[in-house]
Amino acid sequence: MARRLFQLSVAAALIIAVGGHWAVLQSVAWVSMAVTYSQTDSWDVALQKTFSGEKPCKLCLAVKEGKQQEQKQSVLKVETKLDFVCLKQLAYIHPELPFTLLSPRTHVALPRTESPPVPPPRLV
Numbered sequence: 098m099a100r101r102l103f104q105l106s107v108a109a110a111l112i113i114a115v116g117g118h119w120a121v122l123q124s125v126a127w128v129s130m131a132v133t134y135s136q137t138d139s140w141d142v143a144l145q146k147t148f149s150g151e152k153p154c155k156l157c158l159a160v161k162e163g164k165q166q167e168q169k170q171s172v173l174k175v176e177t178k179l180d181f182v183c184l185k186q187l188a189y190i191h192p193e194l195p196f197t198l199l200s201p202r203t204h205v206a207l208p209r210t211e212s213p214p215v216p217p218p219r220l221v
Contacts, residue, residue: 116167119160126156 112118127147134143146152153161 116164119164119167122156122163123160126154126160129156130154 112121130147131140131143134146138146
């Protein structure tokens with residue numbers, strides 16, 4: 098249950114971070130406008146009135162104003178951004194490692210000449 102709650106809270110935080118809450122509110126406004134207009138007109142006329150933009154509802158105006166304020170705030174945040182400059186750059190010079198050329202005999206395992214111990218060793 099706690100994991101499910103955590104997943105839902107992370108999803109909600111991501112939706113809010115990318116501005117999805119405005120899309121949800123705008124959808125709610127459109128549905129409520131379509132339902133209101135459909136009580137007096139046909140669905141075709143109700144949908145045309147809803148999406149024409151001639152008579153926005155209070156929620157549509159609030160969403161529009163909220164988006165504009167959010168854009169203004171993001172512009173202000175960019176202007177107050179501080180740039181940190183590294184004044185001194187450090188350079189590291191690594192010493193060369195010694196190089197040894199291996200002979201071909203060292204790549205081949207030599208056979209063992211002694212016999213295995215009797216009795217074989219046991220784990221203790």
